[in-house]
Every structure is written in C-alpha cells, then in structure tokens.
Amino acid sequence: MPIIDNAVYVDGVRTANPPSLEETFETLRDRKGIAWIGMYRPNRDELQAVADEFGLHPLAVEDALKGHQRAKLEKYGDVLFLVLRPARYLDAAERVEFGEVHVFMGHDFAITVRHAEAPDLGRVRKRLEQNPELLALGTEAILYAVLDEVVDGYAPVIAGLQNDIDEIEDQLFGGAAEVSKRIYELEREVMAFQRAAAPLVDIVQSLERGFEKYNVHVELQRSLRDVLDHAIRTADRAEGFRTLLQNLLVTSATLVTEKQNDEMRRLSETSLSQGEQVKRISSWAAILFAPSLITGIYGMNFRFMPELDWPLGYPLALLLMALLSGGLYRAFKKRGWL
Amino acid sequence: MPIIDNAVYVDGVRTANPPSLEETFETLRDRKGIAWIGMYRPNRDELQAVADEFGLHPLAVEDALKGHQRAKLEKYGDVLFLVLRPARYLDAAERVEFGEVHVFMGHDFAITVRHAEAPDLGRVRKRLEQNPELLALGTEAILYAVLDEVVDGYAPVIAGLQNDIDEIEDQLFGGAAEVSKRIYELEREVMAFQRAAAPLVDIVQSLERGFEKYNVHVELQRSLRDVLDHAIRTADRAEGFRTLLQNLLVTSATLVTEKQNDEMRRLSETSLSQGEQVKRISSWAAILFAPSLITGIYGMNFRFMPELDWPLGYPLALLLMALLSGGLYRAFKKRGWL
Amino acid sequence: MPIIDNAVYVDGVRTANPPSLEETFETLRDRKGIAWIGMYRPNRDELQAVADEFGLHPLAVEDALKGHQRAKLEKYGDVLFLVLRPARYLDAAERVEFGEVHVFMGHDFAITVRHAEAPDLGRVRKRLEQNPELLALGTEAILYAVLDEVVDGYAPVIAGLQNDIDEIEDQLFGGAAEVSKRIYELEREVMAFQRAAAPLVDIVQSLERGFEKYNVHVELQRSLRDVLDHAIRTADRAEGFRTLLQNLLVTSATLVTEKQNDEMRRLSETSLSQGEQVKRISSWAAILFAPSLITGIYGMNFRFMPELDWPLGYPLALLLMALLSGGLYRAFKKRGWL
Amino acid sequence: MPIIDNAVYVDGVRTANPPSLEETFETLRDRKGIAWIGMYRPNRDELQAVADEFGLHPLAVEDALKGHQRAKLEKYGDVLFLVLRPARYLDAAERVEFGEVHVFMGHDFAITVRHAEAPDLGRVRKRLEQNPELLALGTEAILYAVLDEVVDGYAPVIAGLQNDIDEIEDQLFGGAAEVSKRIYELEREVMAFQRAAAPLVDIVQSLERGFEKYNVHVELQRSLRDVLDHAIRTADRAEGFRTLLQNLLVTSATLVTEKQNDEMRRLSETSLSQGEQVKRISSWAAILFAPSLITGIYGMNFRFMPELDWPLGYPLALLLMALLSGGLYRAFKKRGWL
Amino acid sequence: MPIIDNAVYVDGVRTANPPSLEETFETLRDRKGIAWIGMYRPNRDELQAVADEFGLHPLAVEDALKGHQRAKLEKYGDVLFLVLRPARYLDAAERVEFGEVHVFMGHDFAITVRHAEAPDLGRVRKRLEQNPELLALGTEAILYAVLDEVVDGYAPVIAGLQNDIDEIEDQLFGGAAEVSKRIYELEREVMAFQRAAAPLVDIVQSLERGFEKYNVHVELQRSLRDVLDHAIRTADRAEGFRTLLQNLLVTSATLVTEKQNDEMRRLSETSLSQGEQVKRISSWAAILFAPSLITGIYGMNFRFMPELDWPLGYPLALLLMALLSGGLYRAFKKRGWL
Numbered sequence A, B, C, D, E: 001m002p003i004i005d006n007a008v009y010v011d012g013v014r015t016a017n018p019p020s021l022e023e024t025f026e027t028l029r030d031r032k033g034i035a036w037i038g039m040y041r042p043n044r045d046e047l048q049a050v051a052d053e054f055g056l057h058p059l060a061v062e063d064a065l066k067g068h069q070r071a072k073l074e075k076y077g078d079v080l081f082l083v084l085r086p087a088r089y090l091d092a093a094e095r096v097e098f099g100e101v102h103v104f105m106g107h108d109f110a111i112t113v114r115h116a117e118a119p120d121l122g123r124v125r126k127r128l129e130q131n132p133e134l135l136a137l138g139t140e141a142i143l144y145a146v147l148d149e150v151v152d153g154y155a156p157v158i159a160g161l162q163n164d165i166d167e168i169e170d171q172l173f174g175g176a177a178e179v180s181k182r183i184y185e186l187e188r189e190v191m192a193f194q195r196a197a198a199p200l201v202d203i204v205q206s207l208e209r210g211f212e213k214y215n216v217h218v219e220l221q222r223s224l225r226d227v228l229d230h231a232i233r234t235a236d237r238a239e240g241f242r243t244l245l246q247n248l249l250v251t252s253a254t255l256v257t258e259k260q261n262d263e264m265r266r267l268s269e270t271s272l273s274q275g276e277q278v279k280r281i282s283s284w285a286a287i288l289f290a291p292s293l294i295t296g297i298y299g300m301n302f303r304f305m306p307e308l309d310w311p312l313g314y315p316l317a318l319l320l321m322a323l324l325s326g327g328l329y330r331a332f333k334k335r336g337w338l
C-alpha cells in the first residue's frame, strides 16, 4: 500500500484514521481539521486518486510521479508544491546519496510523497503529534517540520565531507601526492550536494515572505527562520568546500611536481655518481693494463733483444712495470680520479 | 513549397485549410478564429507575402530570413517575435547540433519558420489539435507548445553530455591521462549549448510576466512555468557540466604529471641498475684480467728468470693466478660490487 | 579642411550645402531643418568654431580633441555626446585595430568627428540620404545610423577572431603544442575589443530609454533595438572567446606536459636499450677474452709444463678455449644477455 | 558561576549590583534603567532562568546554548539576537582561533553570553562605565561597544596574516620553492576568518538601518558607521589576501617547475660530460692497446718469421708501436676526442 | 608649522590671509566667504584646534590623525569627510607609492590634510585662484579640484604599469621564461592600486547624487562627471591589467614547461648519441681485439703445433688476422654500428 499513514487532526490532535481517502475527505469537511496523508512511491492511479480528492494540479502530479525533480517551490492556486532533496553521506564510498520528497500543502491538507527511504517522515509526524500546539497552527506546521527534518539531515553530510577533506589534506601533505582523483570525485559530490541543498535558501526565504503575507503564526515564522539559518550555513559550508577542494587540486599538482623534482635530483645524482665510477674503473684499468704492454714487449721473439740477455733484465722489467703503474696511480690520484 | 501547413482554428478545432494566404486571411476575419502557418526555409518573397498579410515588422522579417540569430524574444507592437535554438546531440562526433525556429505570434495568428529539420513542429501541431481546449486558449498555446517541444528536446542533449563526461572520467582515471583534447572540445560544445539554452530562462520568465499582464488563461501560465522549470534545470546542468569539465582539465594535467613521475621513476631505476651492471661487469673484468698479467710476465723471454726453471714454477703460477682472482672476488663481494 | 561635409536637411532631404559654418547656422534657423557636419581630426580652433556655433560643452570638446576616450554616452543639457570605438581585424598580424568617432547630437544638429579612417561615415550619410523618411525622423536617425555602422563593423572582427581560434585549435591538436604566445596575444586583443564593444550594450540601452522618454518615433526605437541585438551578440561572442582562449591556454599547458611525457618515454627507452647494449657487449667481450687467458697460460715459458709436451696438447687447448667460450655463450644466452 | 557581572544602569551610571536575577528584574522596573548581565558558558538551566525573566525566544536561547553559530543578527519581537565570532591570530601555528559571543538586546536589557575567553567583555564594560553619556544612550550603546571590541580585535589578525604572507613571499622568492603546503593552509585560515568577519558588513549595515529607523541617537549611529568602516576594511583585506595566496600558489607551482629546469639542465650537462669522458677514455685505450697487437704478433712462435732474425727487428718493432700510438694520438686529437 | 596655507575667499577671490585660526573664523563670519585651510601632518593638538573652530566630528578627526584609511566618503551632519589615496609609480622599483589626503568640507570651509608629499595641493589652490568663477561656486569647487588632481595623478601610474606589462611580455616571449616573480609582484602592486583607485568610482557617483540633490551649480556637476569618467577609465584599465597579469602567469608556467621540453629533448639526444658512441667504440674494440686472440694462440709454447712449422704459417696467420678484422668490420658496417 503506497499510503503509509492517513490521519485527520483537529486543533493539533489526531482525531481520525480514516480507512479510505473518501472518508478522509468527509471527515475533513465535518470536523474542520486538517488531513495529512503520507505516501511512498505511489503509482499513477494511486496518486491520481488523491489528486482528484484534493484538486491537485496535473503538472505537479506529473512531477511527483516522475520524480528526479530539482528542489523547488511552486504555487498552483492555493496549493503549494514543494520538492526537497534530502541527502545522506556514504562515508565508505565518499558519495552523497540523495532522496526526494514532495509536499502538496493546501489550506486543510498536506500530502507528503516520498521517493526514497529518506527522510524519515514517521519521525516528523511523531514530533508534531507530540506538539499539538504546533500542529494546531495549520498545515504550514507540517511544511515547516518536513523542511526542518531535511535541512537537519544535511548536517551529517557537511560533517562527513569536512572529515574527508581533512583526510585528503593529511594524505596530501603526508607524502601521498597522488590524490587528484579523490579530490575531483569529492568535489563532484559537493557539487551534486549543492544542487540539492543550495536552492533551499531561496525556497525558505520565499516561504518566509508567504508566511508573513498570509499572517501565519509568528512562532512558525521564527521556526522557519531557524530552518533558513541552517540552510544558509549548509550552503556556506558547501561553497567553502568547493574552494578548499579547488585549492587542494592545485596544491596537489604542485606537490606532484615537487615530487618530480626529488625524483629528478635522485636521477641527477645517480647519473653523476655513475660518471665518477666510470672514471675510477677506467683509471684502474689503465693501471692494470700498462704493465701488460711491457710483458708483451719482452714476450716478443726477436733474436736481437739485448735486455733479454741482461742478468738483471727480468727484475728491471718488473721494476719498470711497478714504476709505470705507480706513476699512473699517483697521476690519477692527483687528478682526483681515484 | 515553403508553406508546410496552413490552417484556421476556431475554438481549438481546425475549420479550414485555405489553399492560399489570401484565403487564410479572409477566413480568419470571417470566422474570428486563429491562423497557424508553418513555413520551412522561405525565401524573401515567400516570407514577405506572409509579412504583408499579417503586418510583420521588416526588422523581424530580416532576422527570420537571415537566420543565425541568438535566442531572443522581441515585441513589435502587438506581435511577438521569438527565436529558439533547438539542439540535438550527435553522440559519435560528441557535438551538439543546433536548429533554429522563429515564431511570429499575433492576437489571431502564429507563423512558425523553421531553418532546420528540428524541431518537429508537425508533432507540436498534432498535439495541439488533439487538445482543442488547450488550442482554444489562443495563439499563446501555440507559443507554449513550441517552447515545450524545444526545451524537452534539450533533455537528451543533457543526457548525452553527462554520458560523455562519465566516459571521460572513466578514461581519465582508467589510466589514459591524455584526454585533454576531448575535454576541451566537449566544453566548447557545452558552451555553444549554453548559448542556445540559457537565454530561455529569461525569455520564458519574460513571457510569464506578459501572460500575467494580459490575463492569459491561468492553465497556460502554469504550463509555461513547467517549461521554465525544465529550462532552469537545463541551464543548471549545463553550468554544472562546465565546472566538471574545468575540473577534469586540471585533474588531467595533474595526472599527466603523475604519469611523468612514474616514467621518471622508471628512468631513475633503469639508470641506477645500469650503474650496478657497470660495477659488476668491471669487477668481473678485473677478476679475469689480473691472471693475464701473470701469464704476460711468465711469457717474457728473459734469459735469467729463476721461476721458469723451478720444477713447481708452473703450478705455483697457476696458484698465484687463482689466489689473485679469488682475492679480488672476495674483495669485490665484500664491497657489494658482485 | 577638417570639415568633410556640411549639409542642412529639411524633412529628410538635403536642401543646402553651406560653404561656411555661419551660413549653416543661418540656414538652419531659416528652414527649421537639421544640420549634419562631418569633421576629420579637427584642431582646437576648428572644433572650437563649431562648438561656439552650436554651444557644445567645453568638457565634451576637450574629449573630442584629445581622443583616446572610452566608449561612452554623456548628456550636456540638451546635447548628447557619444564616443564610439569602431574596430577592424588585421588578420595577418592577428590584431584588432581601433578607430574612434565622436557624435554631438542636439535637437537640430549632429556633428560627427572622426579620429581615424574608420568608420566610413560617407556611406552612412549616403544611406540616410537615400532614406529621406528615416532622416526626417530627426537627428536621432543620424545617431542610430552611426551606431548601426559601427556595430555592424564588429561582425567581421568576431568572424576573424573565431577563425583564428579555430586555427589555434587545429595547430594545438595537430601536434604543435607551443602556441601559448599566440593564445595569450589573441586573448589580449579580445580584451581590447571587449573594452571597445561591450560598453555599447549599456549605451544603446540607455539611448533606448531616452528615445522612449522623449517619444522618438517608434520605428527608430525598433531600429535601435536591432542595434542592441547585434551589440549583445557581439559582447556574448567576445566573452565566449575569452573563455575558449583561457581553456586553450590550460589545454596547451597540458599538451606541453604530454609531449614531455613522450620525450621522457623516448629517453627512458633509449636509456634502457643502452643498458641492454652494455650487457651484450660485455658478454661478447667475456666470450672473446676467456680463451685469451688460456693462450696466455700456455704462452708462459716455464720449463716444466707437462701439457706443452703432450702430442694432443695444442688441439686440447683449442678445444678448451672453444668449450670455455661456448659455455659462456650458453650461460649468457640463458640469462638473456645475448 | 556563569553570571560574571550583573548590573543596573540609570542614565549611564551603575546604580545596582543585584545579587540575583529576580532582584535585577525588580530594580529595573523600579528605576527605569537598563540591565546588563554578562554570562560565561551558561548551562541550560542558568540561561533558561535569564530567558524566563527577560522573555528571550527559545530558538535564540537554543542557539546560545549550542554555540557554533555563524555570525548573524536576528530579531525576535523587540529583542535583537546577535552572534559574533571574535578572532585572534596564533602566529607560531599560523592559525586563526575563533571565539563566540552572543548578545540579546532588549529595550532595557543586554545579555552577553561568552563561549570563549575572547572577547574581553570586562574591558568593554569598563569603557562604557567610564563614558556615562554613551551608556546613557541605551542598550544600543552596549551592542555598539561589543561590536567595536570584536571588530577592533580583527586588526591584529589582519596584521598577522599580512606578516605571514610577506614571509611566504620571501621564502618563495628566496629559493625555497616548496611552500605550497604553507600557502594552502594559510588560505584555509583566511577563508575561516572571512566566514567570521565578512558577515559583519551586512550585520552592521542592517543595524545602521535599524538605528536610523528607531531614531537611536545620531552619535551612536556615527560610531556604528565607524565600526562598519573597520569591518569593510577587514573584509577587503581578507579578500585581498585570498587573491594574493592564490597567486602565490600558482607562482609557487611555476617556480617548482623552474627549479626542475635547473635540475634538468644539470642532468643534461652531467650526461654530456660523461659522453666526453667515455670518448676520451676509449681513445686512450686504443692508443695503449694498438702496440699490444704488435707485441702479440712478434710473440708468436712461427719458425719462419723473417723480422725476428733482423738485427734491427726489435728497435723497428718498438718504432712501429710508437708510430702507431703517435698516429692514433694525432688522429684523435684532430677529431677533438682528447 | 603644520598649517601650510590659510585663506578666505569671497566670490572666488582671495581676500584675507589670516595669521591665526581665530581670525580666519572671524573673517569668515564678517565677509560671508569661504575658508580653505591646508595642513600637513598635523599633530593631535593642531588638528583639534581646527576641529574645535569648525565643529569637525571626533571620529573623522581620529581618522585624519591616524591616517592609513581606505578611500571613503562620510557625512557628519553638514560636513563631508573625504579620504583619498593619490598614487605615483616608481618605475625603477616597479612599485606604486601611495599618499593620503583628507578633506573636510562644510558649507563655508574646506580643510585639506595631507599625510604625504603627494598630491600637490599648492597647484590645486593656484588653479582655483586663477579661476575665480569656479571657486565662486563654493567649497564643492575645492572638493572637485582635489579629486581632479588625485584622479589625474593616476594616469601616469596606469601608463607605467602598462609599460612594465609590455616589458614583461617582451621578456617572456623573448626567451626569458623565468619572470614569474616579476609578474606576481606587479600584480600585487596593481591590487594595491585598485584598493586606492577603484573606490573613487562609487565615491564620485555618490558625490554626483549629492551635488544634484543640493543643486550645486551644473558646471560643477559636469566637471565632477569628467572626474568620474577618468576614475572609471582608471578602474577599467587596472582591472584589465589584473587579467593580463594572470594570463601572463599561466603563460609563463607553460613556457617554463616548454623550455623543459627543449632541455629534455637535448638530454634525449645526448643520451642517444652516447649510445651510438658506445656501439662504435665497442665495435672497434672487437676489430682490434680479434687478431690478438690469434697472436695469443700462436704464441703458445706447445711442442706439437703443426702450423708453426709451415713455411707460410706466419703470413697465413697475418692473413687470418686481417680477414677476421675485415670480416668484423664489414659485419659491423652492415649493421650500422660503424
């Protein structure tokens, strides 16, 4: 059953739970109270039945059926049509999930149509039933209470977003420069949240003017201003998040380049130290190879090589080798190659 | 023939299909109805003929002939001149294609001039002829229905753009950092779309005020507000796309630099491991070369080389070579060069 | 002579070409028509003579003499003072060149002062003289016609800028990433153009209100609205160019970095392949060098080397060399070094 | 005790220090003065007691209890509710620390509720008690004095932020390009400060209108304008800081890349000079190795090698070696390899 | 003496140079003229003396004493208090230097307080004394003349800034990409200049409304509009400079990266050519080393080596060496290694 609750209130007190819409309508006329019908994802026929009883405008009914509306406030004759986008934060996925609730408010009736689990309108109804003086102020009290529920529901979203921005800051400045994807996606969520929440400032201000014009009880006006206060705070914070995330994106790009500098410095040093090694290795190769040339010379088989017949030829050759290598060693050492 | 359809309606019902403009004009006077003439790319003479009959202003006629107008609403005496830019999305090319339609609306006539296939004004006419009560409200109903058709046509463009932005996100975060061209070009398309669609918010609001001032039927006023709602949603979404694409461009730049870091890290490691190889190879060269020096020495042909005559000279020389190489091996191993 | 043309019109028809300013003034009084004096770069005395005749305000005269004014509209008593900045596009240099024209408009006179070749006021005068009904509407017709000429002259500038932006896009995405200078300079030109053209929207709207207030003929009001339409289009396009060029600048930066990635990848691969070569060359060196060690050993001259006396010593030594080299070859092959 | 001070003033002079709220209330009625009660972090019961005496609105009381309000001004009947966010700068941590103060102002009472040490309301009270003529102007004087204290407290914050921005400039342009974290965090602090301070401009302007409407003494109006002047200056400076820090962030990114260029140039030069070394070393290797080939040839044991029997064979071989090496040396020198 | 000049004017003509303030005050009453007192950095007592005579408001006096005010216009009863920030450009340092001047203007007196050398109020006074008709229009003429002097003084600042921007463009596009510090600092100067100059637009517009309301002579109104024109032009140019400098900063970043690409390309090519050298050197090493292996073989001392006894053994061995080296040469040539 798409009709979740259906009650008639007189002076703020629940006086009837009519089993059908027809009886609701009848009771309403008899007792001069107000009716509040709560629906959940009604189909066309179900909503049309309510629309027929209360004279809801086809265009508003169309919107309420199709869903996926932007937050807005429209007036059809004496009936207000309000679309709200409640939100909650899925911290694990870093996503904002949106609900949708529509309110039709006439002089003596309020019809609330939910398209998602959120917001908890049962809680709203309970709150009002526990405050008969508030509910006795008219259907505007229901409108206010639904708005208050939705706007209060934005606070945990703001807190969750703030928390993730803090995490991103820690991640970014803690060395993990590659957070641009997370920043981008979080800003996209903030933008979607702004689309849901920011219009409420105008909507509530517009309702305020209406409440003043139609002399709605001053206490309801003040309560609505309290909702406005929270709506403004929400919009301000979300706007601030946008700027922070933009700055984080630019900072992240800079930090990525700073990291690149570190990498490049490491590369430079590696390269430089390789150059040193090549020098050192080549020097040692020369020191080792120079005596080889001498052994090669005295290994030649010429018949007439006087040194070969010198009694001290061999030790002199060894000495020559040692002198050659020693000389090279000292020369390379002097040039700083070893 | 540039005149596509030409009908006279009385109380919302088609009562005549005059074969010529003159007869349309006559029938109109006789029956006190409204005429709706649909044209497609008329040339100067054809449009001038209509203009002469209905007293259209030369400047508006000039605009309608030249085309390439911005979306706008102008008033010439009692005649409204409306320029609309319908759009459709070419998904393969990722381009928004624009049409152009002009509407002249007087008290008892509506002239629609199309410059492109879109929008399907035949469908608009059919819809109105099936709703005689709506059409009976006057030529404003035709204006509304054309606007509704054009604005509803923006929804698939929004969906197509959203879809391509999603694709770009997947592409970008899926590793293909080089999507800046695609981002740039899509934003250019969104900008062109905004030029077509965003002025509709002001135009429809201006029409709303006119409808209120001239007491157009309240149902038409509400229908127009529904168009406004869709126009605002379109403008909001397009604006949001701009921001998303800007963010994607910055994010893409950052990811390109991140990729560069990966590349540079790879280069650093290659460079480092080359350094290692050079060390290892040089060490092995030294181990191999050291015995060579000994073979060189004992290959020399000096007459007086006592070792050569030792019975154990040869095995001792081999041992010396092994010890030399082994010593170098252990020294290099200790220094971590092998 | 700085006075280019000097005529008196009655009912839109040229009735006199007074040879001097004094006679213009006289004729004007006699025939109750309107005078239109066109000047080109007058010096102080020349302009002062006109100012004295028609009571032009010294501050406006000062502006008209100095030139280099911003586009503006000022009222001195009954005299309007209008400064316009016509523009043309120098495609080869990608520069916008600005002219400057001043209009003093009183009830029965219009004085146009040009400071540059553009705009072609002769053409404006010809157009009006061919439309006596238009000119008969008063000096406001001259004001309108000059505005129309200037604003129409902006269209080729817009087209030229669009064309160069298209070229930059092609250049940028065609591989030549280094176009940032061109982008910067073109945006600077667009900014200068905006400074000339954008104020026209306010100026023309302000004139519109004046025309309405002083009951200028409705056809002139409509013509002025047509100028406004073009002025708005010009301002819109120029603003759009700014955004496109900004995006191009960012995209260009990204593409430069992408190019750097390609360069770095090439460097990485070069580096990697050098490492491969070093490995291969070293391996071949070892394969060649290993037999050398054996030849060295058997080239030693020890008296007691049993292998030297073996009948198969030599072939066995060759075999040992082959085995050693072959073994190294297979070992290196297995490790992927060859 | 959360009640810090509790006094009744008549004609600006302290006339009573009632020991309890009830007596305050009584004294107030008797002497027709004004009461000023200062509280510090009251709990619900304590604040409720005051609220009951002075008829404070539950929603305002709720805000005052919960704290963490945005700066705002609200009117409940004849009572103004003002939330202020004083600030001070912690220079070591480069953080802005915020306090919170709430003011309830009625015709004959002012209740100030502090949630933090700052601001020093004792000083404010002392200042007013020393200016009885000012305090005699009514409770608006207290409102003014609290505002003045808070806004004057912003000046050192502005000075501290300016000082740190100067430091960052010196750091950045002094070579330490890696300051992006500091820039980001300082901008975040400036944003938080703007959230506290910027709303004061609207709040004070709104109070100004109220003071004018209710004929508050002209001197108080002028004093309030002085507060407004400081509030505007504060907001202007903070906005300017935002822009400077944004520019610093971009400049820092550029400087990081410039540093990278230096690094890369160093790497290039290292690489180039390594190439030179390799060339030189290889050349020397060739010069050394070439004679080795000759020693190898004449070390071969062929029976028929005529050169070996030449009397000058050995010196000729040495000459050949010297010529070969010398030739190579000259050849390499010519090619610039040595 | 802080009082620089002190004169009483009747009908625009200097009629008295009172030696003291008291006499000024007296003369003023007697002759019904206007007093103009010029001061330079007065101390509290000196300014207070003037304030007492002319009834200046303590808050305005406080501002005038403290200095460092933002440009603003305030009204205290019948007295206007105007703060102006004249500026001049220090081209060598590329800095804008600011002065500060305060004007108190009553019905019959003007007090000008300078806090810096600029502006040259002596010149202003001389100009007015040479235009008695202007000065005869009242103290508003003095206000106008000071404003005109200050605003005209902005023109050289604009010219200097433009000139430095041109220099930066030349520097940037002339190859010296590292100009980000200069750009940043110039934009900071432009921002400071905007803070001084931009408020003048609102201030002069506000004065315009006042002049109109109080029927100040129409010529003074027109003169003030001329000041407004210059103020707007100044503000427009400064705003344009901001955008140009922002673009230059981004362009500079891009050019730095482009330079990096050049550097990297050079590095790539160096690296590549080093790879080539290594290949060539290794090839030559192989060509040289291969014959060594043969000399080694035939240098072995095996008793049974048939080739050694061949009469053609030696020339065959040389041939083998030549063939081996020649074969390697051809093989390497074919592979492009030589």
Ligand SMILES: [Mg+2]
Residues within 6 Å of the ligand: A070, A071, A195, A199, B232, B233, B236
């Ligand atoms: Mg929306």
Ligand SMILES: [Mg+2]
Residues within 6 Å of the ligand: A093, A094, A095, A182, A185, A186
């Ligand atoms: Mg996520």
Ligand SMILES: [Mg+2]
Residues within 6 Å of the ligand: A091, A092, A094, A163, A164, A167
């Ligand atoms: Mg989280």
Ligand SMILES: [Mg+2]
Residues within 6 Å of the ligand: A165, A166, A169
């Ligand atoms: Mg944090």
Ligand SMILES: [Mg+2]
Residues within 6 Å of the ligand: A229, A230, A231, A232, A233, A234, A235, A236, A237, D070
């Ligand atoms: Mg808020």
Ligand SMILES: [Mg+2]
Residues within 6 Å of the ligand: A232, A233, A236, D069, D070, D071
């Ligand atoms: Mg807030």
Ligand SMILES: [Mg+2]
Residues within 6 Å of the ligand: A239
């Ligand atoms: Mg903001």
Ligand SMILES: [Mg+2]
Residues within 6 Å of the ligand: B070, B071, B195, B199, C232, C233, C236
């Ligand atoms: Mg447009």
Ligand SMILES: [Mg+2]
Residues within 6 Å of the ligand: B093, B094, B095, B182, B185, B186
């Ligand atoms: Mg495309």
Ligand SMILES: [Mg+2]
Residues within 6 Å of the ligand: B091, B092, B094, B163, B164, B167
């Ligand atoms: Mg697609």
Ligand SMILES: [Mg+2]
Residues within 6 Å of the ligand: B165, B166, B169
């Ligand atoms: Mg997505």
Ligand SMILES: [Mg+2]
Residues within 6 Å of the ligand: A070, B229, B231, B232, B233, B234, B235, B236, B237
């Ligand atoms: Mg929307």
Ligand SMILES: [Mg+2]
Residues within 6 Å of the ligand: B235, B236, B239
């Ligand atoms: Mg929007």
Ligand SMILES: [Mg+2]
Residues within 6 Å of the ligand: C070, C071, C195, C199, E232, E233, E236
């Ligand atoms: Mg301008």
Ligand SMILES: [Mg+2]
Residues within 6 Å of the ligand: C093, C094, C095, C182, C185, C186
């Ligand atoms: Mg150019």
Ligand SMILES: [Mg+2]
Residues within 6 Å of the ligand: C091, C092, C094, C163, C164, C167
């Ligand atoms: Mg071109």
